Amino acid sequence: MKAFISTVLVSFIIPSALFVHAIPTPRGSGDRVVDRSTMTHLYEKRTADIADIDKLVIKFADVLEQLEGGFYKLALDKFNASDFEAAGFSDGDVPLQQIQIIQKDEDIHAKVLESALEAAGASPLTCQFNFDAALYDVGTMLATARVAEVIGSSAYSGSANLIQDPKVLSLAAAILAIEGSHSTVTNILSGSGAAVPSPFVVPLNASEVLALVGGFFSGPCDTGIAPNPALTITNAADLRTGAAVSLNSTAFDSSSQGNLFCQILTGNLTETIPFPLNECTIPYGVSGPTYFWVTDSSDPLPNDVIDRSTNTHVVAGPAITIIDCDPQALGIIAVEGEVPYTSTYDSYVAEASPTNYVGPYGCWFHGKSCQGTH
Numbered sequence: 001m002k003a004f005i006s007t008v009l010v011s012f013i014i015p016s017a018l019f020v021h022a023i024p025t026p027r028g029s030g031d032r033v034v035d036r037s038t039m040t041h042l043y044e045k046r047t048a049d050i051a052d053i054d055k056l057v058i059k060f061a062d063v064l065e066q067l068e069g070g071f072y073k074l075a076l077d078k079f080n081a082s083d084f085e086a087a088g089f090s091d092g093d094v095p096l097q098q099i100q101i102i103q104k105d106e107d108i109h110a111k112v113l114e115s116a117l118e119a120a121g122a123s124p125l126t127c128q129f130n131f132d133a134a135l136y137d138v139g140t141m142l143a144t145a146r147v148a149e150v151i152g153s154s155a156y157s158g159s160a161n162l163i164q165d166p167k168v169l170s171l172a173a174a175i176l177a178i179e180g181s182h183s184t185v186t187n188i189l190s191g192s193g194a195a196v197p198s199p200f201v202v203p204l205n206a207s208e209v210l211a212l213v214g215g216f217f218s219g220p221c222d223t224g225i226a227p228n229p230a231l232t233i234t235n236a237a238d239l240r241t242g243a244a245v246s247l248n249s250t251a252f253d254s255s256s257q258g259n260l261f262c263q264i265l266t267g268n269l270t271e272t273i274p275f276p277l278n279e280c281t282i283p284y285g286v287s288g289p290t291y292f293w294v295t296d297s298s299d300p301l302p303n304d305v306i307d308r309s310t311n312t313h314v315v316a317g318p319a320i321t322i323i324d325c326d327p328q329a330l331g332i333i334a335v336e337g338e339v340p341y342t343s344t345y346d347s348y349v350a351e352a353s354p355t356n357y358v359g360p361y362g363c364w365f366h367g368k369s370c371q372g373t374h
């Protein structure tokens with residue numbers, strides 16, 4: 001495993017050259033390229049004396065940034081522009097440029113968080129990851145990137161309430177906004193998804209995040225946080241409106257399924273939609289990033305990370321998939337280079353022709369129903 005994460009921890013001032021590359025085209029002699037190492041310096045000073053809970057949040061955020069940055073680093077080692085073209089992009093440099101920029105952002109996030117931790121007298125964790133399955137091909141890599149960015153945004157949103165120091169909160173918010181931007185870019189690169197699929201992300205606590213990303217750890221990574229039991233969607237590729245959802249976990253066996261419930265949540269809902277586990281189905285109107293929990297109560301779980309964190313009925317999860325029901329011209333252009341006047345374009349004109357429009361998330365893409373992408 002390539003371990004950019006185990007390289008020397010940040011020096012006080014990160015070489016400015018690193019950042020110059022993160023900005024593809026300086027826009028002219030009048031514009032100054034912002035040297036983000038100044039930010040590192042700033043946050044180090046401000047985080048010298050912070051609460052233990054803040055250190056824990058920063059440490060956890062750093063692990064996620066290491067995970068993301070390490071994943072993109074390996075993706076860039078493995079795939080070149082021709083590989084993206086072989087995977088369907090009309091111009092492979094279009095996705096490649098975005099992945100390069102995102103990788104540098106994640107790397108900088110990790111370094112800034114590590115500087116803040118060290119300034120506070122705490123040590124960052126050094127974790128090892130295995131991304132072999134996620135890097136199987138360009139499509140799998142991009143689908144994983146898309147989900148990772150959604151989880152990243154959910155993790156920062158779900159930790160905000162714990163942070164004591166307003167300056168740490170401000171740093172987290174500054175990073176969160178960029179995770180959201182990455183999410184938009186990776187949604188566009190999917191070609192089939194909405195650029196901004198929901199007005200809200202689902203805030204997740206650290207135990208929930210670990211249930212989602214724990215599979216990437218290839219060695220001990222002691223965050224000090226107990227993960228929720230992991231949950232797997234065994235038929236993720238088939239998920240669309242009305243489809244049955246099959247979930248499994250080591251936390252329950254098939255004989256107990258009759259007493260368990262599947263809970264479905266998107267950012268736009270105030271609470272989960274419950275089903276008996278063996279009748280779990282994607283409801284009409286559910287699309288975009290979609291989370292599943294298994295509970296031993298039919299009561300819905302709140303879309304409120306504070307209240308949900310004290311819920312005692314969660315058996316496993318969440319698991320995540322992204323359900324695409326509304327392909328947009330922007331994504332089609334990113335992949336195909338133009339919006340063709342056949343098939344995919346039908347969905348685009350559907351907006352202007354409501355009689356042909358099957359519903360807000362009715363599924364007409366390529367004549368198929370809603371597709372899950374992960």
Ligand SMILES: *[C@@H]1O[C@H](CO)[C@@H](O)[C@H](O)[C@H]1NC(C)=O
Nearest residue numbers: 077078079080081082083084
């Ligand atoms: C891109 O990578 C593929 C293998 O994934 C290789 O066959 C090809 O020669 C590379 N193309 C360029 C332009 O480096």
Ligand SMILES: *[C@@H]1O[C@H](CO)[C@@H](O)[C@H](O)[C@H]1NC(C)=O
Nearest residue numbers: 197198199268269285287360
């Ligand atoms: C969010 O929910 C509102 C209210 O139910 C609905 O009008 C809107 O279309 C939903 N938007 C998305 C993106 O789900």
Ligand SMILES: *[C@@H]1O[C@H](CO)[C@@H](O)[C@H](O)[C@H]1NC(C)=O
Nearest residue numbers: 232233234247248249250251
């Ligand atoms: C869940 O299903 C997947 C895919 O079918 C399988 O690989 C995995 O072993 C199962 N896990 C459990 C805990 O049953």
Ligand SMILES: *[C@@H]1O[C@H](CO)[C@@H](O)[C@H](O)[C@H]1NC(C)=O
Nearest residue numbers: 205206207208308309311314
């Ligand atoms: C996170 O929420 C889960 C419910 O999904 C709860 O069981 C767990 O204790 C919470 N963890 C933390 C660290 O709050």
